[in-house]
Amino acid sequence: MADIRNNFVGIKSPNPFWLASAPPTDKAYNVERAYAAGWGGVVWKTLGEEGPPVVNVNGPRYGAIWGADRRLLGLNNIELITDRPLQINLQEMKAVKKKWRDRALIASIMVPCEEDAWKAILPLVEETEADGIELNFGCPHGMSERGMGAAVGQVPEYVEMVVRWCKQYTRMPVITKLTPNVTDVRRPARAAKNGGTDAVSLINTINSITGVDLDTCSPTPSIDGKGTHGGYCGPAVKPIALNMVAEIARDPETYGLPISGIGGVTTWRDAAEFLMLGAGNVQVCTAAMTYGFKIVEEMITGLEAWMDEKGYATLDDFRGKAVPNVTDWQYLNLNYIAKAHIDQDACIKCGRCHIACEDTSHQAITNMVNGVRHFEVLEEECVACNLCIDVCPVENCITMVEKQPGEIDKRTGKVVSADYANWTTHPNNPMAKVAAE
């Protein structure tokens, strides 16, 4: 039986599924329900400095986009950090941690970008016996207008500075949460590392407007006829998060820096993908907000079953295994030839592969053969672009079949080579490095 216990920068939890700092972790009631449901850890909703708490809007805080049958694909929020007094949060955190010793409890913090502010709050958090802190440098809405959240995360120098203060004033492990609202996520990651962070977590939410109300001419979610950009998360952002995690995992400057993966984790499979790209654990929010805390049962059992099937005894057995396979386009093997293949027994004859290929790609799929509706790949036209697979409604009906060395590529008429050859040496590349004669 697979052992999915997690040790992330010394913080132990029975599984790698943490709840991200967000509405679900706002207070003891929710957090205890999460622990009871089986969540391995919780990042408490972001604490602000002592004093009158922030206030939230009293209209809609969330907006969404949906797929078929109104499945929620993307969620946007304009909620701020905790709007409860600091002392209440600290008291509850201390009581909860005392009761749930085996679970991870992390305090998310966001205070002004001043040394004294950080110096003041860190001992208070330490007193709760929380396992670590997460620096919220990510929130793209509201708090960033006040010079916090993403306003810090977007400036690598600030990131490094604040991390350094935190490492100086607390013994707790420091996790730096990064914003995706930057051009190159490696720069704030490197800065955090230079400041001495123990880990980074990413991604925070992405700036977004989920829609426009066509009757009121207002962006949604709409407050009294006006809207503002909010933070976007959920299944729709997973590809963006995976790329950013991979960029940091394979960057020579941050290689080996522990990563807590966040962004659209909805099933065990999503979690396994983040771990394979180098994340040490994952944080979940939208899936819990959509379906409730019970989903962690599916995540735990799914991950265990898959690990058993693959023979992975611990999370470390597969963590980071996909990182060496993330490369730059120029190093992809141009001698690799594949062709789409349609399983005629699985095909339901919807014709979407044909029309996608015919109208928008390479005219490589039939729609009629001998007067009969029939969809088949024309290998002499197929460039293996994958669009047919992407639009096919039946899983595994269309597959990419690799051409073996020695076979003929009917499109080019050339024999498939067993040798690896990429763009850097391709004759069409003006920058090609030609081997010395």
Add this chain to the structure above:
Amino acid sequence: MGRLEPGIHSGRLSPAEYEKNFAELHPVFNDHEALVASDRCYFCYDAPCMTACPTSIDVPLFIRQISTGNAIGAAKTIFDQNIMGGMCARVCPTETLCEQACVRNTAEEKPVEIGRLQRFATDKAMHAGKQFYTRPASNGKSVGVVGAGPAGLAAAHRLAINGFNVTVYDHREKAGGLNEYGIATYKATDDIAQKEADYILSVGGIDVLDGEMLGRDFTLADLKAKHDAVFLAVGLGGVNALTVEGTHEYGVVDAVEFIANLRQADAKGDVPVGRRVVVIGGGMTAVDAAVQAKLLGAEEVTMCYRRGQEHMNASLYEQELAASKGVLIRHWLAPKAVHSHGGHVSGMTLAYTHLENGLLKETGHTVDIACDQILTAIGQTLDVAGLDTVKVEKGKIVIDEEGRTSVAGVWAGGDCATGGEDLTVSAVAMGRDAAMSIIKALA
């Protein structure tokens, strides 16, 4: 209590039971149900559902319009091909047409509910009184249409919106043909046939003359003299009669008439039905009669068909519907004699049959079934009165691919003509296409 009263009586059930029994079979989708159902459509290329539809409705497009909140646009997509899309959504045997062709059948044996989605869109447009077509100024040409059923009204509408003056002649009191008089009550509730006819006629340019019967009140020659073209959509006015002993007795009823009376009855409890009913036939009419006899409170309804299940014209869906309502369907039984007592039907003798070298033969064994009422549904026939020299073959008016008969200037379509499928939807297609041919011919 009336329920078990022998003989043929009305009022066998309570008013509440009648109401429940004759409520709509498939109520209209609400907005949420329509969204969920429309989500399942794959928007197929060269969609098989569209090919399977006799009127070639662009099904993927109208379903996508529903899924994006444009039900009115969806209705226009439907009406462009089939002005009776509302009735067809209710009565089409979708399980053998569009829904049978749906790729979701191949995928998971559960097609997109195309019929109910079509109903959703067409109801929205009709309730909103949304008219998509305007009649241009009259082109001064006139077409006479005989029969105000699906073929006749479809042709009249297409002609009217192309500027023709149309006169529709029908011997009945109401327009709609079989939509009004022939469809099972629970498929056409809320006076839908009249509402649809009114919706179609409201485009203007169409006069409907009721009580006017070809061969009785006017001749084909009269029409040819009066109009630039004639479209015959007279349907099948006659019925085959049982040719066994005893059919004159009280209690032997033509199923077509039984269904029509039930449709026209304001209170279903007023319609008399036997305690034990035998229905002779294996088609849609037989099923509609059998099911409705059961719904009227008959204790036992036995449908007897002289061939096997595989030969029945009623779709499998209709057979299952009948079974679910408690109708017993018996195969390989042919009527031999009707028995009576005191002038009232008391039972039937039927012969067991089988196939010998492909020919239907009696086996020599018989069975007696006690009953107080016999509904006969053994086929409808073309009433040839008034057709003059129009060529008729095997009981149908012979037409070419454009609906032209053997007589110049005379077109025909619907159940009376060759090539149809005895369905509302194919009648609409034939009417529409004949109209297009007339428009071309008179251009």
